[in-house]
Amino acid sequence: MASTKRNTIRVGILTVSDTCSRKEAVDKSGPNLKKLAEDTDGLDGVIVATGIVPDEISNIKETLLEWSDVKELDLILTTGGTGFADRDVTPEATKSVLEKEAPGLAMVMLMGSLKITPLAVLSRSVCGIRKRTLIVNLPGSLKGSQECFGFVQPSLSHAIQLLKGERACVKATHKELAASGPQPGPQPGPLPGPQPINMVSNLPTVSHGHHNCQKIRHHDVEKVARRPRDSIYPVIPLKDALKIVMDHTPVLQPEVVDINDALARIVAEEIKAPISLPPFRNSIKDGYAVLASDGPGVRQVMSDAIAGDAPDLELIPGHVIRITTGAPIPKGADAVVQVEDTELVEEADDGRREVSIKILSTPTPGQDIRPIGSDLQEGTMLVGPGSKLSPPELGLLASVGITKIKCYRRPVVGVCSTGNELTEPSEELPPGHIYDSNRITMLATLLEMNVPTVDVGITPDTVQATKDVLLKAASQSDVIVTTGGVSMGEKDLLKYVLSEELKATLHFGRIFIKPGKPTTFCTFEYEGAKKLFFSLPGNPVSGIVTFNHFVLPCLRRMMGYTNPHLKRIKCRVMADLKLDPRPEFQRAHLDWQSAEDGVPLASTTGNQISSRLISMLQANALLALPSQSDQQKMIPKGSLVEAVVLRL
Numbered sequence: 001m002a003s004t005k006r007n008t009i010r011v012g013i014l015t016v017s018d019t020c021s022r023k024e025a026v027d028k029s030g031p032n033l034k035k036l037a038e039d040t041d042g043l044d045g046v047i048v049a050t051g052i053v054p055d056e057i058s059n060i061k062e063t064l065l066e067w068s069d070v071k072e073l074d075l076i077l078t079t080g081g082t083g084f085a086d087r088d089v090t091p092e093a094t095k096s097v098l099e100k101e102a103p104g105l106a107m108v109m110l111m112g113s114l115k116i117t118p119l120a121v122l123s124r125s126v127c128g129i130r131k132r133t134l135i136v137n138l139p140g141s142l143k144g145s146q147e148c149f150g151f152v153q154p155s156l157s158h159a160i161q162l163l164k165g166e167r168a169c170v171k172a173t174h175k176e177l178a179a180s181g182p183q184p185g186p187q188p189g190p191l192p193g194p195q196p197i198n199m200v201s202n203l204p205t206v207s208h209g210h211h212n213c214q215k216i217r218h219h220d221v222e223k224v225a226r227r228p229r230d231s232i233y234p235v236i237p238l239k240d241a242l243k244i245v246m247d248h249t250p251v252l253q254p255e256v257v258d259i260n261d262a263l264a265r266i267v268a269e270e271i272k273a274p275i276s277l278p279p280f281r282n283s284i285k286d287g288y289a290v291l292a293s294d295g296p297g298v299r300q301v302m303s304d305a306i307a308g309d310a311p312d313l314e315l316i317p318g319h320v321i322r323i324t325t326g327a328p329i330p331k332g333a334d335a336v337v338q339v340e341d342t343e344l345v346e347e348a349d350d351g352r353r354e355v356s357i358k359i360l361s362t363p364t365p366g367q368d369i370r371p372i373g374s375d376l377q378e379g380t381m382l383v384g385p386g387s388k389l390s391p392p393e394l395g396l397l398a399s400v401g402i403t404k405i406k407c408y409r410r411p412v413v414g415v416c417s418t419g420n421e422l423t424e425p426s427e428e429l430p431p432g433h434i435y436d437s438n439r440i441t442m443l444a445t446l447l448e449m450n451v452p453t454v455d456v457g458i459t460p461d462t463v464q465a466t467k468d469v470l471l472k473a474a475s476q477s478d479v480i481v482t483t484g485g486v487s488m489g490e491k492d493l494l495k496y497v498l499s500e501e502l503k504a505t506l507h508f509g510r511i512f513i514k515p516g517k518p519t520t521f522c523t524f525e526y527e528g529a530k531k532l533f534f535s536l537p538g539n540p541v542s543g544i545v546t547f548n549h550f551v552l553p554c555l556r557r558m559m560g561y562t563n564p565h566l567k568r569i570k571c572r573v574m575a576d577l578k579l580d581p582r583p584e585f586q587r588a589h590l591d592w593q594s595a596e597d598g599v600p601l602a603s604t605t606g607n608q609i610s611s612r613l614i615s616m617l618q619a620n621a622l623l624a625l626p627s628q629s630d631q632q633k634m635i636p637k638g639s640l641v642e643a644v645v646l647r648l
Ligand SMILES: Nc1nc2c(c(=O)[nH]1)N[C@H]1C(S)=C(S)[C@@H](COP(=O)(O)OP(=O)(O)OC[C@H]3O[C@@H](n4cnc5c(N)ncnc54)[C@H](O)[C@@H]3O)O[C@H]1N2
Pocket: 417, 418, 419, 421, 422, 434, 435, 436, 437, 438, 439, 483, 484, 485, 486, 487, 488, 489, 492, 515, 516, 517, 518, 536, 537, 538, 539, 540, 542, 610, 611
């Protein structure tokens, strides 16, 4: 939902017109600008305020102040009152609230308009900044306002990013603009309808979620020589990437699951105990059911009560009944004396029967008896929505006879490895090939989580094969995880195939982390259902680290976890650690045995290059190291750092 996106551009549209404010004319420019500003292929803004005011400085000024200072809008578009007529005062009202002017925007409108009409020279539009709000005066006519919006629109997201201080996005936009060379000048847009003129308007749409970065230019993958020399994808911070993923992750509907298939599932209902445990008084010991007030002494053995017998025996005072652990306590008995506290007095039938025994201890009432409900009272809440069904939960439910449990549905996850160089580990290794290790790693992780999987196999690096396999995976699964083919190589086709061939919405294509920088996330409508695509980097460790950071929380949310996020704890590093320019997740072993004050000691697992899978072996955590700065190049031994817990 657009309005919940953190970095969405919040827009106000103010129509300045005496006649419209008196309802003598219909405002066409305001609603048209609304459509243009909302266009997801263009500004992708959210309209949070609209208004019509007369051509009066005080009215205009009051609205501008409220929208910038109180509503804190990112962008205010005014339409009307910018000409030479006596009543045209929008520029004067605007100037009176501006803290800084932005004459370039007014100029680009003038230059563009002059190509259409020489009368454009009479426009007096003013643009500028008040606090964090950009205010742009547009002409009043439908045609003029649409044209002028089209001229400034390509610069607006970037200008707003700058005002908001969204640094990753801004840097990426600068890089992209620098890489793509001189831009064509503004051109008029067709009328009518919401078709903003965009410097990159002929390019495919690639959404950047709430980042609102410029659209992405994909080269023709056949034309290797023309590939961009720098990535066209902005590098976004980890937390923003995770937010985008989670914003697109639904919690799946519940379904009824048999207890035998319910391991690791998340419960979607409250389950209360339908019976008490034990359901009848039973013995805690193997021994004799007695009447405590009979005290110690020789007693006749009446009969025996064995676990599994119906509770229908009755003890006559002065006697005992032999009893086993778990057997029902006979009526009339109020204590059990363990066999160790007794002696045989007389036997019969060649030792097959006890005639009498001697109680050696003095029993107390209730001794070694489990009363009804002493383990669990009927009606006690056993599990609730969000509870994970681990072995103890399953045992508890079974103990009260519950075998059908409403749990959240699990997503089906398709797993695919991409790369010409990959061979199945069971086959002979051809020259230049390596064995596919990513797929089994992902599939086994999902198996551990009891998530159903579809093994989509290995796909070679061609557009057609990649497209086919992605569509096949989409037809069989809810979430698709691929590895490989997301970086800068000519055979790195995933981003291209997803966004161009499938027309999936690519939400991000690079993240500011090490390893895992080229991680890519898309959503895709397939036969009316939304599919989530995670295209993880091919390097085996990058795949695992990004699987943990993005796929795991996503799947956990889908399958009903109340807290799907990775657990972070503090640990103490055992050696100096050099910082990378990127925030880095170093594989580490946390040692709780030698923990001081509960803080485990962390040692990294050797060379951290992302191809070195053996570095995962002893790793039960990832140290979350900050990126290097001028002030900090390393973390000294003994420092506390945060670690993402992989396993305990
Ligand atoms: N010019 C640049 N090159 C690279 C950059 C960059 O920014 N500029 N990024 C590097 C980073 S960081 C990573 S991570 C990798 C990501 O690579 P891809 O996702 O494109 O993956 P591939 O190129 O297909 O493979 C990379 C590497 O991993 C091996 N691999 C792939 N799949 C498997 C598998 N299933 N099992 C085992 N090993 C696998 C593959 O053979 C390659 O060695 O890009 C860098 N390049």
